[in-house]
Amino acid sequence: MDEIKYKPIGVIHSPFKEPKGTPIQPASGKGIGGTVEVFPEYAKGLKDVDGFSHIILIYHFHLSRGVSLEAKPYMDNEVRGIFAMRGPSRPNPIGVSVVRLVKIEGRILHIQDIDIVDGTPLLDIKPYVPEFDMREVVKIGWLEKRVHKLSTSKDDGRFTRRKAGE
């Protein structure tokens, strides 16, 4: 399998008009509201989603500029492997965020705790289920001494495309 092709099923709307200043995780975007617009042809798939308090959004980091297999994460000054961080300059720039689902109106989902740039293409929505998604974690590597910075950390633009095609 050489190439995998996906199509956006919707678009994410948020108060963050550019990566710079956007919270780097839902935990640092706490209380900030946004919406997810699901395109009409996929609206039927939203049945029963309103029963869940949290959902997983899977999206395409459309503003990511190219791939860096090693980079300095937002919360660190050392170069780390891209698979040991959550930043966007990944070989496949897929983002995953757990957000709170407030309500659904038609094909518009109102969400909270958002860390996603306005206009981001949505690839999938999954229900967040503790039995599936929560683990007894033992080690969080380099983040151990860094994660306390989370609530004050914002995107500084380091992973963002500066001009078209860059």
Add this chain to the structure above:
Amino acid sequence: MDEIKYKPIGVIHSPFKEPKGTPIQPASGKGIGGTVEVFPEYAKGLKDVDGFSHIILIYHFHLSRGVSLEAKPYMDNEVRGIFAMRGPSRPNPIGVSVVRLVKIEGRILHIQDIDIVDGTPLLDIKPYVPEFDMREVVKIGWLEKRVHKLSTSKDDGRFTRRKAGE
């Protein structure tokens, strides 16, 4: 943005040679070991990953047969919206699983608690971090009365392509 193109960065190996009989979530694949092979050109990105006890695998459900916006989930007898379940017949057949990282040897990751079919194309690896990925969940919708079935639920083949091109 009409089409998004990704390339596999590796392949997942597991004891499950076909979807039928595969655990439907890592929780029902507890203790079962597998490996993730990252292709040589992406190996540099694995730096520092060994510091994490759990990782998120993002992969392509390559055996999914087409899209069903509504379907009967494995653990239920009622038809639910596809975005309210985790099954593979999604518009973009992307799977997300949290697995335990046992050790890394070169570009081979040894993992446990696996619910993924052998040969599945890998799209991304992310570190699993409680501060990013764990939430105080209030509601889990239709799964509320079903999730106790998880440890005994296996894939019965309902979402699987029966012959090539189907």
